[in-house]
Amino acid sequence: MDLLNIKEPSFLKDLSIKELEALSQDIRQFLIEKLSVTGGHIGPNLGVVELTIALHTCFDSPQDKILWDVGHQSYVHKILTGRASEFDSLRQYKGLSGFPKMAESVHDVWETGHSSTSLSAAMGMAIARDLKQEDSYVIPVIGDGALTGGMALEALNHIGDEKKNMIVVLNDNEMSIAPNVGALHGILGRLRTAGKYQWAKDELEYLMRKVPAVGGKLADTAERIKDSLKYLLVSGVFFEEMGFTYLGPVDGHDYEDLFEQISYAKKTEGPILLHVLTKKGKGYKPAETDRIGNWHGTGPYKIDTGDFIKPVESPPAWSKLVSETVRKLAREDKRIVAITPAMPVGSKLEGFASEFPDRMFDVGIAEQHAATVAAGLATQKMKPYLAIYSTFLQRAYDQVLHDICRQKLNVFIGIDRAGLVGADGETHHGIYDISFLRHLPNMVLMMPKDENEGQHMVYTALKYDEGPISMRFPRGNGIGVPLDETLKEIQIGTWEVLKEGHDAVILTFGTTIPMAMKAAAVLEKQGSSVKVINARFIKPLDTKMLHSLLQLNIPILTIEEAAVQGGFGSAVLEFAHEEGYHHAEISRMGIPDYFVEHGSVKELYVEIGLTPEEIVKQIDSMVIKKQKRA
The missing domain is CATH 3.40.50.920 (Rossmann fold)
Structure with missing residues (x-):
């Protein structure tokens, strides 16, 4: 199929499953070819091809609201809504955004860039729909990694309590940017192997209806049996206890399975959790086999080999310079620990984690928690290094203010991606941290002129013992200056x-x-x-x-x-x-x-x-x- 001729998604309803499968292959090939030139979030998008096509086949966008959490996986949606011809400009200046963008299409009903927001936005849309007495579906699509964000759990709690009609699609590929961590990830792991609880429950209800009723006793017994079945087949029953009807797990690459479960979801009242299993990077071997997040988002690459196209010789990346300096100092000071909110790869902490596994903590997409964990560590005279992107530090503002600065705790915050970051655009530019940190009492805020001064600032920060201290550093590589072998302290507040x-x-x-x-x-x-x-x-x-x-x-x-x-x-x-x-x-x-x-x-x-x-x-x-x- 010529993807450039697609104007809007209604044509999908007339295609057979065989034709949809062929379309899936065309879209994967298109993405692999286009992103090899522009770069972009290839892994997440290759994983949601069938899911995106199924959603646009079963629902009527934009009347039905499909929300993409984070937005890393919205490229297929963009193709199906008439933007394939713009992919040569993807993430380029004045070109197609790498995230959902209302100005681009009426089908982009929610703009994202930070994770864990889709459920709250969907709840707002569902409330508005009901108050206006409209008839439409609200379908947020959220990744398993994004569920570790506290905002997502707050939204689940509210949605389950209000019992609004909503179909939450959990796109479960077992990864966010890096492999997911945490107890919730374990719950999802058990659900993946639990089989289809809903099918077994329906069979039980069918059999019960065949038995003549004896007062209300049999009905009560049936409900207890169904509850027992639920606990037997779905370990943890986390979502049902939150007030959702759980459907799945569903094979996210099987159209028959997807259509069957989506159809069931559309007929069920109240909030639904449709658990869809997908494979990140599906259809392109280098991305499929990636287990550490290198193929989550990339620059240009060679299609045949999967090699990234980068300068042969370049100065060290800022993230690596900082993390390796922390690692070097951690060899001498056992109080130094590292914390990251789901960014061990981006923050180049793999080396630290390998050498000090018991002093490295990836808390998942939970920036607020990360900041306060660092504060707790600091109360016990540890030396926490909180590695966090500037754009994500925004989400932990209250914790930095209330838990770190107010208590004058020795937390070293490494503010990565400070300044303009380029292709990821407005949601990811790290340009507000000075404004929201400068007015906080007790905070020290610094930025080095080059990587040599940068390593000395890291040393200064981890020697500092009078309160919180932050160092901004940009995305990308240093400028290539020689590095001093001996680290030294820089006097605080000197130019x-x-x-x-x-x-x-x-x-x-x-x-x-x-x-x-x-x-x-x-x-x-x-x-x-x-x-x-x-x-x-x-x-x-x-x-x-x-x-x-x-x-x-x-x-x-x-x-x-x-x-x-x-x-x-x-x-x-x-x-x-x-x-x-x-x-x-x-x-x-x-x-x-x-x-x-x-x-x-x-x-x-x-x-x-x-x-x-x-x-x-x-x-x-x-x-x-x-x-x-x-």
């Missing part, structure tokens, strides 16, 4: 002069230092002498240096790859105001007040005006304004 100058000052840190240095070099050639400061401590500020700079009475420009509102530049403005420098000429550059979408980081820099050229313009303007006032 570093990278270039001297007397006409203006640039205060910046981390990823924006190279563009500041380039701009300063251009300005030097034009006759303006600009001082560049590595403001590596975002909190506390280097107040001694700030005083000396403000007393020079020259323009100051702050630059940050983070939200400009409430960020580092705001901290400098606040300091100048509080210390009485009311005539100080201070301007800020950073990420403006809107959600920046996906694209390469370089393209996004241009869009938001964070380039050497724009820095030159800003400094020129400030210097000219200062000269006119003089």
Whole structure:
């Protein structure tokens, strides 16, 4: 079938199972070929081809609401809703989003990027449907890994209590990004081998109806037998005890099985849990055999070999540099433990886990829990390293505030993917952590200029014993500087002069230092002498240096790859105001007040005006304004 001709999914209803199976193969081949060029979430999408086709065959989108939790598995849905022709632009600047996007299609009824939100959103839609007296199905599709998120469990509790009509599809591939962990994963494992409880219960009800009733006694006995059967066949009966009718497990790659169980679900009142077993990466051997998460989301790859296309020689990845430094220090300090919310691969903690299995804790998709576990460890004089992406740290804000900062506990938070992350777009950019951490009492927040300073900051953080300390670092690789063999502490709250100058000052840190240095070099050639400061401590500020700079009475420009509102530049403005420098000429550059979408980081820099050229313009303007006032 020519996938480019698909406009909307209703055509599926006219296809035979044989034709649907052929379509499945066409879609898998299409995804393997397209994603080998653009990269993307190949493993999750290859695993849900039949499930997605079955849902669009059995339901009428967009009247019936199909919600994709996380959104990593929405590519097949995009193809079936008329977007196959846009896949060459997948995750590219101004191109097709890698996640559901309302602006792209009426069939995208919920936008996602973070896990465990679909059930709560579905409950809201179901309540609205009933209040408006509409007739439609609400079908959230959630992965087994996402169920470890506390928000998903809160939603299950509410849905089961309210008894709203809803069909929750549990897409169970035994993995999220990395292999799933936790007691709930064990429950699902028992359910996978339990067989079809619903079929056995129906057979029992049929037999009971054949027996003449003797008052209410036989009916009571039948209910007790059915309950006993439930406990016998479905170990744990977790979902039924939560108020759901459990159906499954269903073979997620068998259309007859899927259609039979979906049909049954549509006829059943109240909340349904349809447990579907799928194979992540199905149809492409390198992705099928991946058990550690390398094929969850990838860059370009060679189809025939499965080799990822990467530069042959490149500096170390930031995540690995940080985790390996923690690992090195853990050999000398047995108090150091590592915690991650389901990101051991992304945070490059495999080496730490291998060497210190009893000091490595993957808590699953449970960021709030991870933060408070770290706090609990710190109360016992341990040295917890919490490895977490900036975008996911947002979900643990209250725990950082209430449990870590308020109690002034020695937790080291490694804020991975800080700044713009590129193709994953607005849900994954790590641009808000400065704004929401800077105002928390007791917090130290820093960002290194390169990987050598980065390893010294890790050492500093794990030697620090006066409260919480965080280090931001970007996605991708370092810049390739030599690494010192001996680690050293950096004095908290101290900045570093990278270039001297007397006409203006640039205060910046981390990823924006190279563009500041380039701009300063251009300005030097034009006759303006600009001082560049590595403001590596975002909190506390280097107040001694700030005083000396403000007393020079020259323009100051702050630059940050983070939200400009409430960020580092705001901290400098606040300091100048509080210390009485009311005539100080201070301007800020950073990420403006809107959600920046996906694209390469370089393209996004241009869009938001964070380039050497724009820095030159800003400094020129400030210097000219200062000269006119003089």
